[in-house]
Amino acid sequence: MTAASLSVAIIGAGPAGAYVAERLVRKNPAAQIDVIDRLPTPFGLIRYGVAPDHQGTKNIERVLSRAFTKGDVQFWGGLKVGADLSLADIQANYDAVVLAVGAPQDRRLGIAGEDLAGVYGSAAFVGWYNRHPDHFDLPVDLSAAGNAIIIGAGNVALDVARVLAKTPAELSGSDVPPDVSRQLQSAPWERIRVVGRRGIEMARFGVVELDEMTRLAAAAAKVEAADLEGAEIADRALAEVWARMATAALTGRPVVRFQFCWRPEAIIGSADRVTAVRFRRQQQGLDGAYFDAEETVEQAADLVVSCIGYAAETCDQLHPAKGHFLNTDGRISTALYTVSWAADGPTGTIATNRPKSHAVADRILAEVTAGTRSGRAYLTKVAQQNRASVTDFAGWQAIDAAERAAAPADRVRLKQLPNTIASL
Numbered sequence: 001m002t003a004a005s006l007s008v009a010i011i012g013a014g015p016a017g018a019y020v021a022e023r024l025v026r027k028n029p030a031a032q033i034d035v036i037d038r039l040p041t042p043f044g045l046i047r048y049g050v051a052p053d054h055q056g057t058k059n060i061e062r063v064l065s066r067a068f069t070k071g072d073v074q075f076w077g078g079l080k081v082g083a084d085l086s087l088a089d090i091q092a093n094y095d096a097v098v099l100a101v102g103a104p105q106d107r108r109l110g111i112a113g114e115d116l117a118g119v120y121g122s123a124a125f126v127g128w129y130n131r132h133p134d135h136f137d138l139p140v141d142l143s144a145a146g147n148a149i150i151i152g153a154g155n156v157a158l159d160v161a162r163v164l165a166k167t168p169a170e171l172s173g174s175d176v177p178p179d180v181s182r183q184l185q186s187a188p189w190e191r192i193r194v195v196g197r198r199g200i201e202m203a204r205f206g207v208v209e210l211d212e213m214t215r216l217a218a219a220a221a222k223v224e225a226a227d228l229e230g231a232e233i234a235d236r237a238l239a240e241v242w243a244r245m246a247t248a249a250l251t252g253r254p255v256v257r258f259q260f261c262w263r264p265e266a267i268i269g270s271a272d273r274v275t276a277v278r279f280r281r282q283q284q285g286l287d288g289a290y291f292d293a294e295e296t297v298e299q300a301a302d303l304v305v306s307c308i309g310y311a312a313e314t315c316d317q318l319h320p321a322k323g324h325f326l327n328t329d330g331r332i333s334t335a336l337y338t339v340s341w342a343a344d345g346p347t348g349t350i351a352t353n354r355p356k357s358h359a360v361a362d363r364i365l366a367e368v369t370a371g372t373r374s375g376r377a378y379l380t381k382v383a384q385q386n387r388a389s390v391t392d393f394a395g396w397q398a399i400d401a402a403e404r405a406a407a408p409a410d411r412v413r414l415k416q417l418p419n420t421i422a423s424l
């Protein structure tokens with residue numbers, strides 16, 4: 001590196017980190033960018049959050065790969081900031097640092113029974129069916145599961161409902177791991193409820209994703225006509241899907257039932273395992289605010305997945321507040337920046353990360369001058385101390401090829417865990 005090269009460390013190789021890197025080298029081809037991830041694999045939630053049956057969406061990895069292969073960008077997988085190296089040391093050795101660490105923690109419901117067996121947050125449950133190293137061994141047992149309750153009214157709730165409701169044939173071409181497939185196939189589902197706290201017009205389901213629920217091979221998606229009465233659904237395409245669902249015949253199994261205006265009040269169990277959820281009816285006042293009504297209902301549940309959002313987690317000595325790292329237009333403090341889910345909380349799609357990441361990259365280029373810090377020389381030393389576990393981008397490409405080669409006939413890949421990756 002010449003003295004004039006800008007050195008930037010990006011912590012987190014999810015889409016936000018990749019888009020920052022892409023922009024920095026495009027605008028400053030001499031910049032030296034190191035993208036550090038705690039996992040040996042890049043792409044964050046694209047690999048471990050996006051549903052395994054949506055391989056078309058996961059294919060964005062191919063486009064994002066260019067961020068790691070153009071200019072002087074290097075991927076350092078398997079280094080956790082806060083464990084293997086400190087944020088302070090990174091700051092001391094780079095001209096600028098970007099926290100692109102996402103928001104990996106489940107928001108809690110904060111109600112009784114949340115810790116019963118069979119109750120999961122979506123980060124854990126989605127991580128389980130996506131074989132995330134933190135969650136692949138979640139003790140999920142669906143062998144007697146007739147009723148699932150999914151709490152939340154966004155696309156993550158739809159992902160979970162769809163993965164549960166699909167037939168084995170519909171999961172062909174996915175990367176659902178074999179042990180998860182066995183669990184999904186063993187579940188004698190009768191009813192999968194997707195329950196929103198507020199009215200149907202407040203649901204944040206995408207029209208394509210909701211429509212997909214009406215086109216499943218065996219399952220029947222249903223909403224009560226009463227939930228649509230008086231609801232002002234601005235998106236006409238979405239309103240059409242709901243109308244179709246309200247009049248649909250209930251011929252399929254399982255029934256995926258959408259319910260609105262029910263607030264989960266307690267999760268009920270016996271012998272430490274969930275058996276039901278008690279909901280309290282919500283009513284809307286003239287001012288539009290929702291309030292508790294008298295009516296409560298208890299609905300049977302063998303599995304509960306809460307999909308109510310995520311929060312950022314502490315990165316070394318830096319603590320998030322209200323679920324994200326406080327910042328002003330991406331800047332936390334001098335030469336320390338943050339972006340996307342880490343900066344704003346869990347809102348936005350892969351595509352919306354791009355302009356946000358580019359804005360932060362542009363800000364860095366405008367505010368930070370290249371210094372003479374050690375940059376990559378420092379990181380190389382750290383990596384040497386962690387030699388067994390550190391992967392570069394070529395290492396990831398080898399993992400990718402090995403996973404694809406090991407895929408069972410009806411799967412696109414067989415995801416490896418970090419301990420097996422180390423021996424590839």
Ligand SMILES: Cc1cc2nc3c(=O)[nH]c(=O)nc-3n(C[C@H](O)[C@H](O)[C@H](O)COP(=O)(O)OP(=O)(O)OC[C@H]3O[C@@H](n4cnc5c(N)ncnc54)[C@H](O)[C@@H]3O)c2cc1C
Binds near residue numbers: 037100315341
């Ligand atoms: C279940 C789910 C499904 C989704 N499905 C879709 C979809 O179908 N389509 C769509 O457009 N969007 C989807 N999204 C949204 C999309 O995934 C996010 O917009 C995007 O991933 C956010 O990018 P990010 O880079 O900020 O965070 P992340 O993707 O979470 O990346 C953060 C990275 O930081 C790393 N990291 C964290 N802490 C450390 C540390 N201390 N040291 C080093 N590295 C660290 C993590 O390992 C991770 O790789 C989905 C989100 C979820 C949760």
